[in-house]
Amino acid sequence: MKQKRADRLLWSRVPHKRFAMTHLETNVFTGYVTLVSLDEVIEPLIISRPERKTVCLADKGYRWLQHFPRGMHYALTTIFDAQGEIASWYLDICKRHWLDEQGILWYEDLYLDLDITPDGDIYILDADELDAALQQGQVSTLEYDLAWRVLDQVMTVIEADRFPLLWMGEEHLSLLTKALPGAEKDTE
Numbered sequence: 001m002k003q004k005r006a007d008r009l010l011w012s013r014v015p016h017k018r019f020a021m022t023h024l025e026t027n028v029f030t031g032y033v034t035l036v037s038l039d040e041v042i043e044p045l046i047i048s049r050p051e052r053k054t055v056c057l058a059d060k061g062y063r064w065l066q067h068f069p070r071g072m073h074y075a076l077t078t079i080f081d082a083q084g085e086i087a088s089w090y091l092d093i094c095k096r097h098w099l100d101e102q103g104i105l106w107y108e109d110l111y112l113d114l115d116i117t118p119d120g121d122i123y124i125l126d127a128d129e130l131d132a133a134l135q136q137g138q139v140s141t142l143e144y145d146l147a148w149r150v151l152d153q154v155m156t157v158i159e160a161d162r163f164p165l166l167w168m169g170e171e172h173l174s175l176l177t178k179a180l181p182g183a184e185k186d187t188e
Contacts, residue, residue: 001108001111001138001139002111004107006021006036006066006097006105007034007036007104008036013045014039014040015040017038018037019035019037021105022179028164030069031067032067032068033065033175033176035065035066035173036063037180038064041059041062044059050123057079057088057090059082064078065169067172068105068107069165073095073150075091076165076166077091078165078169084173089114089166090113092109093109093111093113093147095108095110096108110130110143111139112129112147112151130144
């Protein structure tokens with residue numbers, strides 16, 4: 001199982017980035033919210049979606065806002081482009097998320113992901129990686145089943161238009177942008 005840091009410290013594609021994190025407790029969301037501001041990018045991250053559309057997910061000026069809801073087995077990343085428009089939502093199915101001794105948020109990625117477009121198209125990603133991880137003993141049968149169960153539950157809620165994290169991104173982006181190191185420069 002892959003363990004990932006929310007601050008993307010070792011992301012070699014992005015040598016200069018800033019990070020902010022906060023804990024929120026509201027009527028709609030309780031958990032951690034993080035923001036990574038991509039200040040310098042060696043090479044843009046561009047993906048092709050099944051309908052053959054390409055989309056840029058990481059370039060200079062992009063911001064990755066991540067929600068880690070307490071007690072849930074997923075993390076939602078809202079990707080904002082350099083103009084502040086949503087480029088994509090990306091949902092990682094995970095076993096758990098936690099704070100390390102230094103107060104950095106980590107999560108155990110269960111491979112299975114959802115790519116959600118601003119138009120509402122949903123793509124299941126990396127099912128083959130989850131299958132391979134099961135066959136190689138990197139995840140247990142219980143973890144494998146958990147990943148699929150959580151994915152099904154989240155898709156049901158998204159398709160019923162009852163997944164509020166998709167609408168909270170802009171508000172939380174504004175909140176965390178103010179908490180970024182050097183935020184004064186961002187508002188000038």
